[in-house]
Amino acid sequence: MSFTIISNDSIVSVDWLRLAEILELSGLNKRELPKLQHAFEHSQFRYLGFYDGILMATARAISDLTTVSYLCDVAIHPEFQGRGYGKQLMQHILHDLTPLGKIILYAVPDKIEFYRRFHFHPLLTAMAFVKGEGLTRMSELGYLPPLPPQESSCGD
Template sequence: MPHTPIDKNKLVYIFNPDLDSIDWTHICELFYKVNWRTRVEDEIRLAFSKSTVTLFVYFEAQIIAFGRTVDDGRYYAQLADIIVDPDYQGNGLGKSLVSKINEQLENYHFVTLTAAPGKGDFYKSLGWKKQTTAFIWPQGPKQRRQHTEPEAE
């Protein structure tokens, strides 16, 4: 159930905008709003500048969703920072965001993502498959708890 229904005809999708035009304070607020680790404006802007694909979704001149890739520009890409403002979730924005970014990666050899805890079923519903050979080097107890298999005792 959407929190704020929207007219999808009023959505504007902008690929690879001039990053100087982005309100990075607002972007950091959206990370906070979805309970992700705190982002620093200059650092997240720099991270986005290194991405081959960035996508920002506007509704009434306000960014309400965004995403990007972490990639080498040709062979390997990972979808990253797929964020939809919780006030606008339930409108199909996540699906649209992932699909539109994925379309830009058509000729890549390997496209992956790390789902936020509890979001695996969403990605499965879009056709993503769980990878059997992926590994993570946990950057702390929270990542170990949320993103790794339980260790045998």
């Protein structure tokens, strides 16, 4: 039984349905397959984790390759969580991205402690521009403080 991580040009094909399932079951948003594929393929850093040939982990990042990288969609299928695979994936990612400066990520609220183990720190000045339903959803999921009634009902 083995866990392997492949990245970037080593990725020759992706089971997009399985990838979408992993993201959704891990607490990230449900994704439309064409948008998921587009985002994944246009990210400079792409990671897939396999356990005995079964896709069970993913992550991706974009970077200016000099001062900052944005890490996102870090997910381990729930059946494989708690076994150290997330740690191995993060170590692989940090090996690649740390030389490129700071790494920014959004964490699912219940995973903040996981990222703290890798020396990630909450930002006091991070901000997001989001309109309409996305703004309401981010507040409901705990990514933003509660919104005043007029802001959360914005129909843009």
